[in-house]
Amino acid sequence: MAKPFTISCPMPINPSEVVTLAHGGGGRLMHQLLENFVIPAFRNEMLEARHDGAVLQVAETRLAFTTDSYVVSPLFFPGGDIGTLAVNGTVNDLAMCGARPLAISTAFIIEEGLPFDALKRVVESIRVSAEQAGVKVVTGDTKVVDRGKGDGLFVNTAGIGVIKHKSAIAPASVKAGDAVLLSGDVGRHGVAIMAVREGLEFESTIQTDCAPLTAPVQAMLEAGIEVHCLRDLTRGGLATALIEIAESSRLHINIEEEAISVEENVRGACEILGLDPLYLANEGRFVAIVSGKDAERALAILKGHEVSSRASRIGVVAEAPASLVTLESCIGTRRILDMHSGEQLPRIC
């Protein structure tokens, strides 16, 4: 070719002046939003722990307290709906503090025009899910907003639970030599929602994994397993949860790709869309980081509960390289797992 091309690339750095959807994706941008705008305003030691819930000492009792908002679209999807998510999401945040859930609140923000039938179905799901999870819905609130100012229905739940054990379940308790246990296959909820939202059809319907996680966690604690950290895998998936733990504890986590179970239809969807199942949302899965000596016993306990019957040991905690998560790939090479900026975006080709 006659003309040599000029080398110039570029793009200016342009931090957004407004909140974008990516700030809510559970990735690096959301962490920046919290670090820059939220945590500095309320700074206290409970918030600094950056756990799924806060642990409060009230007289002789330790209480866990948490809240979460649900804005899923569509409201109904295979295997669940916004109601099942709203109950189990909050129950699971309490469970990850090692708490037995006591009661939850439920607040509805309803868009004008929502069919009563839809509301009825969601309320019924909340009732059934609360019963299954062993919590009572004890208080709540209802607001209606103008048409176009909400997406049908938003739900907020908050919950409290009682902590009976004495251990500190938090990233700070994680030690080198600990075992990393995963409670089941990953990625189902993320793909189930994406399939319905985008009208993608697969050979079999992929159902959400939404379920309460209290029972296996309590069973481990009651059996005296030395549980150091628990994290349910919601937005951002397994990878993000492990990265958060590695960064908070300043330790290294190495996991094996082959030990992580992903259902075949979920894998297929991920291959087609260019998504990584390790970053997909789950609503009924958690990682437990337990003392290496207790790992086999903990695994046996997890396998005894239906919600965690496919639990596996996926990795190990080490001293260095600190604050990093690495993955041994199926062909035996190793790479780092990095937190994504926002939500995963389907690739062009």
Add this chain to the structure above:
Amino acid sequence: MKYVDEYRDREAARNFARAIARITTRPWAIMEVCGGQTHSIVKFGIDELLPKEITLLHGPGCPVCVTPLELIDKATQIAARPEVIFCSFGDMLRVPGSSIDLFSVKAKSGDVRIVYSPTDALKIAQENPGKQVVFFAVGFETTAPANAMAVYQAKAQGLRNFSVLVSHVLVPPAIEAILSAPDNRTQGFLAAGHVCTVMGYEEYIPLAQKYHVPIVVTGFEPLDILQGIYMCVRQLEEGRAEVENQYLRAVRRKGNVPAQELVTKVFCVVPRKWRGVGEIPQSGLGLRHEYAEFDAEQRFGVAAYTAEEDSECISGEVLRGVKKPHECSAFGNRCTPEHPLGATMVSNEGACAAYYRYRRFEQRVAAATKSES
């Protein structure tokens, strides 16, 4: 999973790596053209399995990375208009233009939607007759047939509220540009398997002959890439320069002829600017005169807009395989996926983003070892 697991087999991968090591007698630099291949190589750590004599260079085949700044600006200008529904593949939304990306346009009340196929955009146009629906037609030869189909159907259906912002690029002119550059290091190519699924591989034969360079059409799974490298090294060692096809299960010599015919019906070959590289003659596709009414640049009066690309970013050199991402002084500090200086840091398929996501491990280990010693 069938068609996946057998191409990610650990033992077979080791066998290929050993076979490559056996036939390699001296250093070779091989470029994988496609961003999907770059992603696989870095994600699976394929280059870690190779003998040190083999250097993999990461080519210009990431459509997100090579879309020029001014086209992103045109997209954001169009998407910000109140009458427009702007449809795009997901990974274009995060690419920064001169001042704003499509995500921010959406946050500031622009109607920007992620679609999985251009025909989805067509459907949105049918369902919203009061709106102007614009599809961002980006990509190499792989996405061209579906994009051509959308425009073809829009014309057949007389849809007046549909248009496309075209930024199509072609692989062979990019390979030629790389080979003819004075600082070229590439001695062999892994051609992009999915591009060749559409186009076949006959158009690569004159390139292989003219520049005496082996070109192996290669797939995307770890074993595909290892076998492609093996075939390429074998040619280099034997002094051959032919076009070979590793991706037999998907690619035929003549490609997908009906798809090519549709592309030719709707698009014609035009000069295109490549981000980080500059203008390459006859390197892209534009709408034919008969389909000019569907050209979003004309419809929204942005055709004349230009933007200067200029900064410390070395993505042009990265895209041509002259430099590796971590050889850039901004890599990982001033330039990250959250604050990309260049397009190669934006897309998952971009070489810089792939290195950032999967490789900082080695650099941090190296840094730690250095500070300990």
